[in-house]
Amino acid sequence: MLLKKAKVTLIGSVLAKPGLEFVYEGPAEECEGCKMRKVCHNLQPGKKYRIVEVRPTTKHDCPVHLDSVNAVEVIESPIIALIGADMAIVNSKVQYEFPCTRTGCRNFLLCHPDGIIEGEKYIVGEVLGSAPEICERGKTLKRVELRPA
Template sequence: MAEPDFVITLIGSKLAVPGNEFIYRGPAAECEKCKLKNICLNLDKNKKYRIVGLRNGMELDCLVHDTGVKAVEVVACPIIAVMESRKAFNGSRMTYEAPDCDKECVNFALCHPDGIASGEKYTICEVFSEEIGPCGKGLTLKKVELRP
């Protein structure tokens, strides 16, 4: 599958390293009065991103990051999750709905991965063959890679 197009955004200078992944949690209160907010706040809230490149070495002042910010190129990260095996088909589109399960379940983190949002559409890019541990609800689960 081809690498998706990147988005240019600003991130704290200490974090501006190719390969770093992060979840964009939305703006801080200090961002409202910043003249660069349209460049910084151009990502989707609660989605996971990976830095794939740096734009230039110039650091810009920031009210949130003590060492300023740098321009970076980011792409949305694929998300590894589990889902019912009867619904897991390579290339299919699905709307993610978080399952209603017990937080003590061994699969809870995979059923509720960081960077995924209920109601959002994803493409199943890969269905892994490995067996997933027991589901507290008795479901047969498959590990999948999802892309927005």
């Protein structure tokens, strides 16, 4: 499997550490008119990213981050999620659909993990086992690591 190339973006200097994972939420109101806006906001909203390298560059002033921003290289981060057992095949490509909308279910956070976008395609990287709780709808679910397709 080919690894996707890292993207360069800006993040708050306090947060700029290799290994940090975050879900990009989009620009804040204060970003309007900022000269660094295009570099800060070149990621896809709702996706989960991991910092792989902090660039040794000059810090830039920022109206959102207290201690300025730093250039970092990020890749899309793998996501742990629940999928139907019939789709839990290593290296297979799946289109992720949220299994249900029962917010009170104990599996809800694994069925709706941060950083996943419904309808996007992912590759099953590893099957980690069965769901921690029995599905209230009677589905057989597996816990998997999903990687960007």
